[in-house]
Amino acid sequence: MSGRVWSGFKKKRAPRQVWGDWQAANEASDVESAEKYASELLEVAPEVFFSWFEAGLLSKARGNWPESAQRNQRALELFTEREAAEFGGASPAAWNLGIAATALGDWATARTAWTAYGLAGFDDGAGPIDDDCGMAPVRINPDRASLPHQLLPAAGETEVVWCWRRSPAHAVISSVPMPESGHRFRDVLLHDGEPQGTRLYEGREVSVFNELERLEASEIPTWQAQITGAEQSDLQVLADTLGRRGLGVDEWSGIRMMCSDCSHGSPREGHDHAAPASDAFVLGLAGHESDLDQLIDEWRRSRPTVEVVSLELLW
Incomplete structure (x- = not known):
């Protein structure tokens, strides 16, 4: 009889080797x-928090939300006091589970995850989360990966837009993005929770979060208007008027085009990026033509010096 060992008997490697x-x-x-070793890690160390957490990070980076949810759920179950001491009490697997569940529209699991992370107010009900979590800047089409092997959304050019944050992991665009971004006013975004730079909001610094995925695409058209004879106070009245009707407006003539390093840090630091000079205000508008025409006409009636030089549909 041959002493050869049947190849079907494969000896498991030590966890340290796989790691x-x-x-x-x-x-x-x-x-x-990485995908191969992540799966092997779950085989050789199936009762270890870090096996499932690291494998879950890879699933998150690749946008495999069902797998990410399953792996982070198991990691959360294996989270012990030892890991709690290392992570300051809150399980990072709970946060990543909340992101994955939000991507899947599994609101019951998302609520459980946010509560497990230590966030209050998410343990009631199982319906969609649509809370007022404040304003936040989100980097759409991020140009830098924040995780190994990350698939980045690539709808267009990178831009930081302001959003209405509706949960810890998703937000609605409140700005009027530039058309080159491939995004629109009121797109619904899934975003990460790790800060990637800061912006100023009402005199305080707030964190910028990176887009992970567009959950819902808006169909609200984007327009560009050039306006002369207006003051900043006039533009504020226009913004308030459009906002009450669910329409969007941004002053594009004041946009600062920043390099990637400044965008990922604080724009107040380092070199300046001056906006181009212009004799007219350039506005980005979001809405349907009939609504915009009506409201802009009403706004201009009490402002005889204001002239709308052009109103152009961009997309």
Whole structure:
């Protein structure tokens, strides 16, 4: 009888070996190997929090939300006092589970995840989360990955837009994005929770979050208007008027085009990015033509010096 060992009997490798290969794959940006070693890690260390958490991070980076939810759910179940001490009490797996559940529209699981993370007010009911979580800037089409092997959304050019945050992981665009971004006013975005730079809001610095995915695409058209003879106070009245009707307006003539380094930090630091000079205000508008025409006409009646030089549909 031959002493050859049947190849079907494969000896499991030590967790330390698999962990080393996993880290090497991350450093080498080798996603195929990373996926293989993540699965192997779950086999050789199935009762370890970090096995499921790291595997869940990879699923998150690749946008595989069902797998991310399953892996982070298991990581949350394995979260012990030892890990709690390391992470300051809150499980990062709970946060990533909340993101994955939001992407899937699994609001019951999302509520459970936010509560497990230590956030109050999400434990009632199982319906969609649509809370007022304040204003937040979100970087659409982010130009830098924040996780190894991350798939970045690529609808167009990178831009930081202001949003109405409706939960810890999703927000609605309140700005009028530039058409080159491929986004519109009232797009619904899934966003990450790790700060990637800051912006000023009402005199205080707030964190910028990166878009992970567009959950709902808006069909509200984007327009560009050039207006002369107006003051900033006039533009504020126009913004208030349009806002009450659910329409959008942004002063594009004041947009500061920043380099990537400044965008990911604080725009107040480093070199300046001056807006181009212009004799007219350039406005980005969001709405249907009939609504915009009516409200702009009403606004102009009491402002004889204001002239709308052009109103152009962009997309």
